[in-house]
Amino acid sequence: MDKLIKARTAELRNERNRFAALAFVWGDILLELDGDFRIVFASGASDGILGRRPQQLSGHLFHSLLAKQFQPLVTEMLQVARRRGRMDNIQVRFVHPDEQLSPPVSMSGYFLPDLGDHFFVALRVAINALPADVARSIKRDHATGLLDEESLSKVVTERLVAQRETGTEHKFTLMTLNAFDPLCKRMEQIERDELLASVGAFLRAHSVAGDTAGRLASNQFGMLHRPDVRIGELEQRIADCARDADPKGVGIEVSSSVTDFTAELIPPGDLARGVLYSIRRFCDRQEHGFTFSRLMGQANNLVNDTFSAMHDFGARVDRLKFDAAYQPIVRLPSAEIHHFEVLVRFYNDDGKLIPTQQLITFAEQVNMVHRLDLAMMRRTIKWIRTQLDLGLTVRVAVNVSGHSLENPDFCRSAIALFERNRDALGQLMIEITETSEITDIDGAAKWISRFREFGIEICLDDFGTGASNFRYLSALEVDYVKIDGESIRQSMKSGKGQAFMRSLVDLCHSIDVEVVGEMIETDEMRELITKAGFDFAQGYLFGKPEADISLYWRDAKTPRQ
Template sequence: MANIAGKVPGRFLGYAFCVGDLLLELDKDYKVLNADGAVKSTLGITPDQSFCFLDLLTEKGAGIITSAAKTLTGANRLGPFMVSVGGEGAVRERYSIFMSKLPHAPDELYIVLSKPYRLGQKESSNVSSTVSPAQLEENKAEFFERLEDLFEGNPEAEDNMQVTVIEAGEGERLDTGQQRDLENYLKSFSVGGSHAAMLANDKFAFVHERKEGSEKVDYVETIKKATGVALEAATINAADANLSEKDSMRALAFSLQQFADGSDGFDVSEIAAKSDELIGGTAERVRAFRKVLDEGAFSLVYQPIVNLKSNDVHHYEALARFDLPEMISSQWEMIRFAEDVGLILEFDKAVLYRTIRKIRELGNVGETPSIAVNISGRSLSDTEFKLDLVATLKGNKDLKRYLSIEITESAKISDLDSLGEVLSEIRNEGFRVYLDDFGAGASGFQYLKKLQIDALKIDGDYVRNATESKEDRAFLRSMVTLCRDLGIVTVGEWVETKEHAELLRSMGVDFGQGYYFGKPNAGLVMPKAKAS
């Protein structure tokens, strides 16, 4: 058996060995053509032996490898997933496997085997006895990434694969053991043993081969017999849903998230009846928003934030406005949808860059305005976006007096510790950071404990009825007192009347924003001061 080192440049071997213990090149029958690395210690054979890699695996492991190989085209890659490997008579060890093909060698399969600890994985493939909400979100995100890697630009996988969603039957309550068993069963049925995930406490999804006729498998009945759990399921044909197209893949991920959240129209029965319609309609909305991005088809308007003591404009908030497509009813819905389908990162970058240009343009012809730009909590959960944001701000450090960042929270921020580090870096560069809509949605006092911010915007729901509601006034006072003790500036939203402004001023709120002071305006017109 030839050694692979004679064919592959050393830099590629070095790259592979950063995470791998063994590199294999297989032919279409899974016979090992070349091997490099710990061949003897890993496989229990000598490097010059000719053998079939499947012979070193369990029946389950061989099934994982063969089903995964069918989805490889040279344009995608799979892994990591776990298999047990070992020669005849030897104790098999668990390895994480990555698989791929090269476009110019469609009949050859390349595999990297890594000890799980090298990838930060535990030896056991079981999920922990309890899954925290943060871990569940992380597992879903990983599952969606694997889906994209599997299908995007890969019509062959699309033709051969299906996505099935499963939900515990009505009245079924799953304990952690049942959740673990269900997820493990689904992984064993899934492509490569790795394309399955728990989406919610009683909801799962997995990708599997499309089988017809006598080969067709009733997965629900099989799992029900093994676990005793009554299940409901719906299957989405990848080809019918056009999952090789990027927008359709985003639409599928959105639909699965809606299924996990229990949103209307996305339960098992609806998915079973009209999955193509659900995904097709969502893909149309994705394309509409992508057109906005590609053509820059949005404008910015600016609403003043006023100092409640002096009645002078302190700064403006930049707000995006679109020509809405027919299927989207409001500006907020458009933004929320962009978050859900993963397009908000690109949009937040576009708004940031346009705001920077606006500040510079106005600074060249007159007084430079101060503007706060909204950044989604979903964007700030993305590592690449955070790095790009910090780099952009450092490149425009001369605008630190005029540009501030306002964190919006229509999507829950999952990693507050990581976000806190980024915000500290932004503030160290001299830029101010605001937290929007405090008291609404998922936000809580833990945000103030974890995040160092300059100002907090009190959600308008607490302001709108505060002149009549004793309870709302009590909430307002507690927020203002806490922020004062922490040295955080406060901004009251939805200030629509003189009475609202006077109430906030009497409570010690620093700034106000709302129609009473000025509506969003494209021209950055300074409103006249309101009388006290």
């Protein structure tokens, strides 16, 4: 009798513990799995999610109910739960007996060694689902099932916005698989596919919501995760998996860099731009190359530091708190100054000049270059007015990114600025730069036509360095093209190259477009481009960018030899 009472007491205790464990999780379906992941208990509305009633689930291997692409992920998540005691929400889908896929399902649960090493799992429809527009735009790396770079940035942004409600902090890890490409080349296709799928499953399983990991390059991976994820153990598991798959048994070396990713009070739109920029800089190991007040030294939180730089940059731009330098463009062969190109100058907190290309790259990647371009227009028109008051008629070309031409707000603001300053526009020119490729050429052409209605001449920068330039030349109404100095130097090395350059100049002249040669630094280059028919030249031979043009402008009355 005592044995019977003890057995019954133990049974009741187990039942109590089982339902206590199930109370920790929530969902439409509650499952208990044994150590082999076989279902031993099921309760809830399972028909809609699994296509089976609860009593039909007992004895089934849990993996057999999952869609194939989610099986590696769930296997890894359960292994994580075995070590950590629980697993966070992950998105999965199941296959019904009629082979129809279930809707997206959120899965979470606990592992309790005191109850026979069993897992207690909850399934619920549409928990942690991304907004519909984000979900539709998601793209994945086929081999690993991980998000691509832009998709990862979108999902990270959504997770960071969501974390504000819970106060949870997240970290972002960049993982590099050194010697991974050579390993893949010496593996058979099927083994390579299995290895890539395993790497993807490992990273997804440890990421926030089980799907905030991405493949950023052939051997680089990024993952947003909770601070308690043991990155060292994950590195070792991937390294062991790669060594086992390597025909030579050599494997790879896995290295990681970790930074904080939190959102604080960053507006969602700015956060989205900052996350993408942060991921790219982190991958390039240049995350601190662009420095304002918060992008200096070792960043404690890359997203917040990036946003601080964005805020600082925007404030300086909007208040015109930057400098400008003016470089002359001269007519050939006389070398008489025709106009100046105005160049933006920003300085970091130590007073050192920030390289212009680095600055423009930052502005474009965080979608703020249109604000800089508009600020430069405002400053330049103000400067033109100052020169007119001094009795000087100075023509100045201001740079406008191709990215800005695709921004209707920028274009409308520019036109409003022109409307208010018609009397100064005779001295204003626009130089279109191709640091960002123009994708909507028809739209850009319409805006350029509107600009030209104000009498503003247009120059196309860096012409001849890419096939897209010829597409621009045929679609956009421009007055000048500027040929890159490196292209000129390479072309002038041979007779064939010189003939090509003369043909290019002749093509431009045939459609009433004048040609400027950039980076002309020697008398030899000046002579070569003059013979090739160039109309204008720019470079240190004729003058460096200067904040004060008074010397240049006085000298302009006397042709430079």
